[in-house]
Amino acid sequence: MKKNSYLFLTVILLFTACKSSRLVNPGDTVQEAYQKGITKFEEGSYGDAAEIFETVTRVGRGSEYAQEAQYYLAESYFNQERYILAEAEYNRFITFYPRDSKRQEVDYKKALSIYHQSPRYRLDQSATRRAIEEFQLFNSRYPDSRFVTESAGKINELREKLARKYYESAQFYSRTDQYKAATIYYDLVIDRYPESKWAETALLNQIDTYNEYAVNSILNKQVERYNLAISSYEKFIQLFPQSNARSEAETFRDEAEQGVKDAQEQLRQRETNQGN
Template identity: 30%
Template sequence: MKKRLILSILGLFLVSCSEYQKAFKSEDTEVKKEVAKKMYDKQKYSKAIRLYEIIAPVYKGKSGEEEMSYSFGMSYYNTKQYYLAAYQLEGFASSYPKDPRAEEAFFLSAKCFAELSPTYSLDQTETDKAIFKMQEFIDRYPNSTYMAQANAIAKDLRVKLERKAFEVAKQYNTIGDHKAAQVAFDIFLSDFPGTVFKEEALFLKLDSAFQLAINSVPSKMQERLNNAKGAYQSLVKFKGDSKFKSKADVMLEQIDKELQQFSKS
């Protein structure tokens, strides 16, 4: 029985391969289309793609293009060829907006761009594009069943942009360029007022202001100390029980101590 089952499976496999090879070599585009659909239904997406790539231009604007266009795009998506999938699925959704699968196709197209978004440390051009595409989907289908997923993906993408900008500002603090760090944190907080990194950004801005002040020449020290004190106040105003408060309090104590010499003079 076991041997018969193996032979049966092998026979089906050989028939499937033979059918595919014949279709691939055939000049008949209808045969190619039928076998491509069979390959798609069997989740043999790579084989389906090879056939679709040949016949897609032939069916442009003709009967059968709608079904083929969707299957073609989903084949790319299921093989994680996200650039091609995004293009094909967006094209399907735009060409056939009344098709019941258009909403899904448009969402998956936007999701493809999110999949192409690199880690935060790299150039974020693709992330900007992904946010734009996902927002476009949200605007087009405000009542979509995919809305929760779309919002979650968009949020993750925005956090990635926030982290990129935050790490750039943080790097200035790390290398000791405290004047540039303050400017970078000001820009960061202005661009991303609701950022998840706000507490740490406010503390690092304080740290940069503090380091710049206590290492200043006398003629600039008072102004910079007052600036650092303002940075402290911004931190505790934002979060009075900040996890950085004990370190911030130590800085404030030294700031006030240094400022006393100016009040005496």
């Protein structure tokens, strides 16, 4: 029965391997095609290897060679830096062979494939967030894995990128005098990524931005917004007590406190004038 199955696969390969005809001979068995794929892979000819392995996965479905070919197909795309295709093929391996001994490695390589799809910080960060989720899931599923330390490092790197995106957005809103939006985005950096290198500067800038917001507000709103600057200063001192920017933060606080006094005095004068 087993012999007949391989003969059947050979016939199928004969009629379906047109795509790989320059790499796989029409008379090759699935095993022979798989071995040719391995040879190409070991030579570093990943494009040719992927083409062969893709044929083996189709033609030899259900065989041990198809299972190994699925793994090497994903690896070939990964080594070619074709990360979208690599992710798809690692996913297919996980779906078809969830109990395979290479599952842990494949899960990690899938996360790495998504990581490599993460663009520079100015662009849409959907892939960045997906990669973080995949690495976190990996670390939760395999806490003793040899990849955990590297995975944790990738998470930190990607979180820094997300923090920078929020920080740069805040900077943009601040430069264009959109003070409320700027303070919101500084808050996102501080609250979501407090461990990032952007958090300290974000909080310092938030103090200054609240002061600018107050200066450019109507008198009735100034006290409230200067007090927000003072609250941000208190948060800064709590989170970064040893900061090298402490003196700058204190200057911003002094400006806010003086602003509160000046605004309150103006409000009192206005009430007095209205009373007269």
